[in-house]
Amino acid sequence: MKKIIIYLVFVLNLAAVIYLWFTGTSHYLLTSGTQSGILIAFGRLFGLLGEFFILLQLILIGRITFVEQQFGHDRLNQLHRWVGYGIALFFLGHPLLLTLGYGQASQTAFIPQFLDFLKNWEDVFKALLGLILFIIVIVTSIIIVKKRLRYETWHFTHMVMYIAIALVFGHQTNSGDLTSGSPLYYWMTLNFFVFGLILIFRWLRPLYRFYQQQFYIEKIVPETPGVFSIYLKGRDLKKYKFYPGQFANLTFLQRGMWFTHPFSFSAAPNGEYLRFSIKASGDFTNKINSLKPGSKVIIDGPLGVFTPASAVKDKFLLIAGGIGITPIRALAEHFAKEGKNIFLLYGMRTHQDITFKDELEKLQLKYHFILSEVIVAPGNGFGQGRINRETIKQQVPDFLERDIYLCGPTPMMKGILAELKALGMPKKQIHYEKFNY
Numbered sequence: 001m002k003k004i005i006i007y008l009v010f011v012l013n014l015a016a017v018i019y020l021w022f023t024g025t026s027h028y029l030l031t032s033g034t035q036s037g038i039l040i041a042f043g044r045l046f047g048l049l050g051e052f053f054i055l056l057q058l059i060l061i062g063r064i065t066f067v068e069q070q071f072g073h074d075r076l077n078q079l080h081r082w083v084g085y086g087i088a089l090f091f092l093g094h095p096l097l098l099t100l101g102y103g104q105a106s107q108t109a110f111i112p113q114f115l116d117f118l119k120n121w122e123d124v125f126k127a128l129l130g131l132i133l134f135i136i137v138i139v140t141s142i143i144i145v146k147k148r149l150r151y152e153t154w155h156f157t158h159m160v161m162y163i164a165i166a167l168v169f170g171h172q173t174n175s176g177d178l179t180s181g182s183p184l185y186y187w188m189t190l191n192f193f194v195f196g197l198i199l200i201f202r203w204l205r206p207l208y209r210f211y212q213q214q215f216y217i218e219k220i221v222p223e224t225p226g227v228f229s230i231y232l233k234g235r236d237l238k239k240y241k242f243y244p245g246q247f248a249n250l251t252f253l254q255r256g257m258w259f260t261h262p263f264s265f266s267a268a269p270n271g272e273y274l275r276f277s278i279k280a281s282g283d284f285t286n287k288i289n290s291l292k293p294g295s296k297v298i299i300d301g302p303l304g305v306f307t308p309a310s311a312v313k314d315k316f317l318l319i320a321g322g323i324g325i326t327p328i329r330a331l332a333e334h335f336a337k338e339g340k341n342i343f344l345l346y347g348m349r350t351h352q353d354i355t356f357k358d359e360l361e362k363l364q365l366k367y368h369f370i371l372s373e374v375i376v377a378p379g380n381g382f383g384q385g386r387i388n389r390e391t392i393k394q395q396v397p398d399f400l401e402r403d404i405y406l407c408g409p410t411p412m413m414k415g416i417l418a419e420l421k422a423l424g425m426p427k428k429q430i431h432y433e434k435f436n437y
Contacts, residue, residue: 001069002066003070006066006070006188008397009250010045011192013052015211016186017049017052018229019067020048020186020187021045023045023049024044024183025041025044025045028415029148032206034104034105036100036102036104037101037105038101039097039100039101039104040101041322042099042381043093043095043096043097043098043100043101043103044094045095045413046089046090046091046093046094047090047091047094047098048155050087050091053083053086054087054088054161054165055191057080057083057084057087057161058195058197058198059197060076060077060080061076062197062201062202062303063201063249063300064197064201065201068305070301070305071431072246072305072350073303073304073305073433074303074434077434079086082135084138084225084337087134088134088135090140091134092131093116093250095114095128096201099113099117100115102117102232115189119163122170122321124171126167126168126170126352127167127170127171127341128166129164129166129167130166130171131164131168132162133160133161133163133167134161134164136160137157137158137160137164138151140158141149148433150410157213172187175281194317202300206249206251206299207298208299209240209299210296210299212235212239213236213237213239214235214295214296215232215274215296215299216232216233216234216294216295216299217230217291217292217294217297218232218233218273218293218350219232219296220288220293221294222289223355223356224352224354224355225276225352225353226279227279227280228277228279228288228353229266229275229276229277229278230270230275230278230291231286232273232274232279232297232299233272233274237271237272237273237274237371240274240299241302242265242269242301243269243271243307243309244307244327244330244333244334245265245304245307245308245331246264246301246302246303246304246306246307247263247264247265247301247303247304247326247327248263248265248299248301248302248303249261249262249296249299249301249303250260250298250300251300252291252295252296253295253297254292254295255290255296256286256287257282257287257290257295257356260286262303263278264276264322264326264407265302265324265330265357266330267329267330267333268330268331268333268334268337276326276327277323277355277356278323279323288327295351296385302334304433305433306327306407306431306432309334309369310403310431311403311431312429313402313429314340314341315340315341315398315401316331316335316342316343316347316402316404316405317341317343317344317392317396317404318332318345318404318405319344319346319347319387319405319416320346320406320407320408320409321346321347321348321407321408321409321413322349322408323355323406324355324409324411324412325355326355326407327407328344328353328407329359332365333363335365336364336365341402342365343365343366343367343368343391343395343402344360344365344433345367345391345396346360346367346409347368347370347386347412348374348375349371349372349373350371351369351371351382354369358376368382368391368395369382369383370384370385370387371383372384372385372386381418386412386415387416388391388415388416388419389420389422389423392423393423399425400423400426400429402429403429404420404425404430404431405431405432405434406430406431406432407432415435417430
């Protein structure tokens with residue numbers, strides 16, 4: 001029901017934007033009937049749709065609880081990427097169509113007409129600067145480019161989007177179809193409502209929780225080579241609610257570590273501490289062991305829908321790869337406490353890379369470790385190779401009667417999802433969430 005309401009709000013607002021455009025621009029379409037009039041009309045529409053979908057982008061990445069919990073981080077992230085490409089089309093088409101349309105109407109060449117906009121139309125130059133910033137953000141979001149960027153660099157470029165929106169906003173309210181009356185009031189209300197949600201959920205809520213609970217690092221414990229568990233404590237941790245399988249964005253208030261990064265909870269809720277287990281695999285995470293006990297931490301979360309609430313069966317197959325064991329470990333603890341039937345398939349490179357081995361054994365669940373490089377004690381809970389359909393069929397013959405929770409590196413997850421599809425596993429019994437930025 002909540003999801004339907006969200007869809008309805010989106011459709012009604014999109015319809016309202018198109019209605020405002022048509023009532024303010026219909027004379028270009030119906031009266032003039034010229035090619036220049038049509039170009040101008042659709043140029044204005046592209047401008048309105050560009051800003052409307054920018055607001056949608058903010059909702060998608062705003063960590064707004066009632067949206068995020070309905071769709072999940074993975075789906076919102078995918079939608080965010082594709083909407084971004086659509087915005088690029090709208091924002092590039094807007095000045096192009098208007099320049100062509102007004103140029104035809106006044107018999108002015110393209111470049112002189114464009115320069116006339118910059119010189120004589122209010123706020124157009126600022127809007128052009130905003131457009132350039134939007135293009136930078138979109139280019140850094142292209143997968144082939146993003147893979148070459150540090151997370152911190154990518155994150156910073158996306159922060160400039162707020163500056164771009166501010167530059168474009170004046171242009172929209174001082175020209176076109178939204179300069180006065182009800183259209184202006186509606187547009188102002190829509191924009192300020194969205195920015196209000198962003199302010200509350202993305203900025204004020206984490207700061208308020210930090211003020212209330214004063215999260216800090218109690219200790220840092222090495223788990224395996226390159227993997228460290230960070231134990232956090234704070235004031236009355238029982239008030240901090242989350243579900244096993246979820247993650248949070250952490251900001252460590254220590255010099256050189258201020259950038260915000262997402263990490264999964266690696267222990268189920270216990271009211272005594274929060275635990276995040278992190279692998280040293282990049283510029284930021286390589287410095288995790290330099291964190292000092294007592295350092296304050298801002299927590300933005302919990303986030304994600306990779307939780308027990310999505311289960312439809314009463315038995316479980318947990319599949320983990322590498323550091324993907326982190327949320328799986330929290331889920332295993334939760335299901336074990338409830339006395340559920342659990343089987344864990346855990347793939348890693350070597351015996352030394354098995355994170356939480358002792359903890360998993362204490363949970364008394366059935367498990368099978370798959371080593372890709374070195375085999376130790378074959379047949380004693382160990383196998384060699386990779387997790388595939390044959391492994392699943394051999395180790396868990398009743399897999400079709402279970403919910404499957406999957407977490408690991410993206411290539412591994414894609415491969416196993418394909419294997420599960422080939423095995424006829426129903427989609428509703430497969431649960432996963434990618435944490436790519």
